[in-house]
Amino acid sequence: MNGQTSAPRWHGLALAAPALTVVGVFFIAPLAMSAVVAFRDKAGGFTLEHFSKAFDLYTTDLLFTLAIVLLSTVLIGVLAIAIAGYLTLGENPRAVALLRWLYRWPLFIPFVVAGQVMRTFLAKNGMLNHVLIGTGLIEPLSAQSLLDWRGIVVAFVWKQAPFVTLLLAGAMASLESQHIEAARNLGARRVRVLLDIVLPQVRGTLLVGLVLSFVTMLSVLSVPLMINPNSPTMVTVDVAYRINTFADYAVANALCLLSLLLAAGGAWFYLRHAASKAVT
Amino acid sequence: MNALTLPSPLRALLRAVLLALFAFAIFGPLLNLFLWAFAERWYFPSKLPLEYGLTFWYRVFQPRGNALASLGTSVWIAVLTVFLSLAVAVPAGYALARLKLPWRSAILLVFLLPQAVPNLPVYVNIAQVFYQIGLNGTIVGVVLVHASHGLVLAVWIASAAFASVDVSLEEAARNLGASAWTCFRTVTLPIAAPGLIASAIFVFLESLDEFTGTYFVGVPDVTTLPLLMFNASMGGNYQIASITALLLLIPSIGFMLVVERFLKADVLAMVGR
Numbered sequence: 001m002n003g004q005t006s007a008p009r010w011h012g013l014a015l016a017a018p019a020l021t022v023v024g025v026f027f028i029a030p031l032a033m034s035a036v037v038a039f040r041d042k043a044g045g046f047t048l049e050h051f052s053k054a055f056d057l058y059t060t061d062l063l064f065t066l067a068i069v070l071l072s073t074v075l076i077g078v079l080a081i082a083i084a085g086y087l088t089l090g091e092n093p094r095a096v097a098l099l100r101w102l103y104r105w106p107l108f109i110p111f112v113v114a115g116q117v118m119r120t121f122l123a124k125n126g127m128l129n130h131v132l133i134g135t136g137l138i139e140p141l142s143a144q145s146l147l148d149w150r151g152i153v154v155a156f157v158w159k160q161a162p163f164v165t166l167l168l169a170g171a172m173a174s175l176e177s178q179h180i181e182a183a184r185n186l187g188a189r190r191v192r193v194l195l196d197i198v199l200p201q202v203r204g205t206l207l208v209g210l211v212l213s214f215v216t217m218l219s220v221l222s223v224p225l226m227i228n229p230n231s232p233t234m235v236t237v238d239v240a241y242r243i244n245t246f247a248d249y250a251v252a253n254a255l256c257l258l259s260l261l262l263a264a265g266g267a268w269f270y271l272r273h274a275a276s277k278a279v280t
Numbered sequence: 281m282n283a284l285t286l287p288s289p290l291r292a293l294l295r296a297v298l299l300a301l302f303a304f305a306i307f308g309p310l311l312n313l314f315l316w317a318f319a320e321r322w323y324f325p326s327k328l329p330l331e332y333g334l335t336f337w338y339r340v341f342q343p344r345g346n347a348l349a350s351l352g353t354s355v356w357i358a359v360l361t362v363f364l365s366l367a368v369a370v371p372a373g374y375a376l377a378r379l380k381l382p383w384r385s386a387i388l389l390v391f392l393l394p395q396a397v398p399n400l401p402v403y404v405n406i407a408q409v410f411y412q413i414g415l416n417g418t419i420v421g422v423v424l425v426h427a428s429h430g431l432v433l434a435v436w437i438a439s440a441a442f443a444s445v446d447v448s449l450e451e452a453a454r455n456l457g458a459s460a461w462t463c464f465r466t467v468t469l470p471i472a473a474p475g476l477i478a479s480a481i482f483v484f485l486e487s488l489d490e491f492t493g494t495y496f497v498g499v500p501d502v503t504t505l506p507l508l509m510f511n512a513s514m515g516g517n518y519q520i521a522s523i524t525a526l527l528l529l530i531p532s533i534g535f536m537l538v539v540e541r542f543l544k545a546d547v548l549a550m551v552g553r
Contacts, residue, residue, distance in 0.1 A: 009379075009380050009381070009382050011375075011379055012375040012379030012380055012381040012382075013375070013381060013382060015371035015372060015374060015375035015379065016371070016372040016375045016376065016381065016387060018367070018368040018371065018372070019368040019369055019371070019372035019391070019431055019435055020372070020387065020390060021368075022364075022368055022424075022427060022428050022431060023390055023391065023393070023394060023428055023431070023432065024390070025428075026402075026406060026424050026425065026427075026428035027393065027394050027402055027428045027429070028390070028393065030401070030402045030403075030404075030405035030406040030409065031393075031397065031401055031402050031405075033405040033409075034401035034402075034404070034405055037405065092295065095295055095299060098299060099299065099302070102299075102302060102303055102306055103302075103306070104536055105306050105307070105310070105533065105536065106306065107532075107536045108485060108489075108532040108533070108535050108536050109529060109532050109533070110489030110490075110491065110506060110528060110532065111489075111491065112489070112491040112506045112509060112510055112528075113489075113506075113509070113525045113528050113529060113532075115513075116313070116509060116510075116513050116521050116522070116525045117309040117310065117312065117313045117525065118309060119513065120309075120312045120313060120316055120518060120522070121308060121309040121312040121313075125325065126312060127308055127309075127311065127312040127315075128308065130327040131304070131308070134327070140325075158305070158306075158309065212395070212396070215396060215397065215398055218398045219398035219399050219400040219492070220492070221400065221491065221492045221495065222491045222492065222495075222506075222510060225510075225514075226510070226513060226514070236400055236492075239400055239404060240495070240496075243404060243407075243496070249404065249405075249408055252404055253401065253404065253405070256398075256400055256401035256404060257401070259398055259400065259401075260397065260398060260401060263397060263398050267396070
């Protein structure tokens with residue numbers, strides 16, 4: 001580009017250096033430390049003992065974590081497609097405006113607040129049960145607390161779906177409307193237009209949003225601690241427990257590495273799809 | 281029109297019901313929180329609080345109460361985090377947008393990591409290191425942890441803001457004899473200012489709401505508002521927890537209402553790059 005100044009290359013590097021240092025020292029170094037601590041025995045040698053202990057104690061929780069985060073991701077995807085799709089293709093302008101105003105309230109609400117909110121809302125004595133009983137949908141005796149894996153999923157979806165919807169609706173709004181209108185004029189139903197014409201064009205944005213949500217949910221500590229701290233629970237709770245109760249950094253780090261592996265799985269999924277998209 | 285079998289009054293009804301359900305899903309939990317914040321007494325199985333009042337609000341806001349101290353700590357940490365993050369992110373964003381950079385893609389990757397990798401391992405190990413060098417339980421320690429995460433957002437947004445400044449304006453200033461620094465100070469920086477303010481708001485909010493890092497690094501002396509809320513909730517004091525949660529909701533919802541002014545397409549397009 002012509003506009004780039006003729007300053008030597010090290011100028012740019014010097015300007016970026018302080019930020020790189022902060023990220024390097026306070027993020028990347030501790031991350032690397034995780035890999036070292038997880039494989040080191042007391043004498044400083046290499047060992048897999050911490051991993052076998054982590055698997056012995058927490059295999060259920062690892063699977064539980066993966067299941068919860070995957071289920072949440074799928075639900076977030078479905079909701080985001082439905083809401084963003086209606087915002088793009090909806091015919092009733094009032095309903096569209098109302099939905100646009102409604103959906104993003106949880107957008108910047110912190111996870112810890114979402115946890116507290118759901119802790120009261122989904123409890124046995126919470127508003128959800130009272131409304132279900134009041135409308136006659138369930139019997140008072142069959143009211144049950146949803147503060148288990150379901151509560152975690154609800155809190156995750158409630159908090160993350162608006163984020164993915166915001167990204168997706170933005171991407172859909174920037175699509176060329178001619179294709180959509182042409183399909184509608186040919187008599188295609190809205191659901192078909194959404195799934196066959198709109199969605200394939202915004203698949204990349206959807207995947208980015210979902211992978212970011214997947215990774216974020218994997219490392220949330222507050223929501224499982226507040227909603228479902230007892231076994232089986234999420235790996236983040238186990239990590240906090242190993243550290244706070246036993247100061248057992250080795251097994252904690254082994255668990256951390258395993259959840260990093262799960263996140264890497266998400267990233268791999270994204271890259272594979274991004275690559276296949278580039279080919280087609 | 282398409283071949284939907286439902287007649288239009290039924291469709292209107294269905295639409296209204298779905299929207300009402302959705303509104304309940306969004307606002308029901310928030311309303312429940314709101315009720316708890318003003319409940320004096322609320323036992324099973326009553327549907328609504330037995331008695332409303334402000335007793336717990338007085339307790340939260342009493343001059344020497346924990347909540348005001350935590351609010352002060354939270355805001356102070358967030359302000360310091362914004363200063364530190366922007367001080368290093370603005371030059372980095374400028375370099376990414378305007379200057380030739382060696383290893384550019386590696387640098388971009390470094391600035392992507394904190395948002396793309398689970399943060400728990402980082403907090404665990406940084407807490408251990410900080411404990412050894414005496415930074416655990418200090419404001420500085422918490423600010424460093426918040427900044428290492430927040431500055432990444434700031435770098436992205438600042439870089440987008442600088443990239444959107446018209447280069448010909450800078451060239452005009454340089455041709456009229458302005459030095460590089462004068463040109464940056466009087467032309468580039470003012471034009472990019474709205475984007476930089478947006479990134480400051482993002483970093484501020486992220487720091488204000490941060491839980492996990494503070495949970496590990498802040499103990500035992502630094503209690504931010506999210507930690508206070510968490511402790512109250514786990515202690516079974518739902519009123520105090522709900523009131524502090526409401527305090528945390530104010531900036532979050534305020535920002536949500538104005539977000540489109542800041543989250544322009546150029547910033548959104550950066551997400552995931």
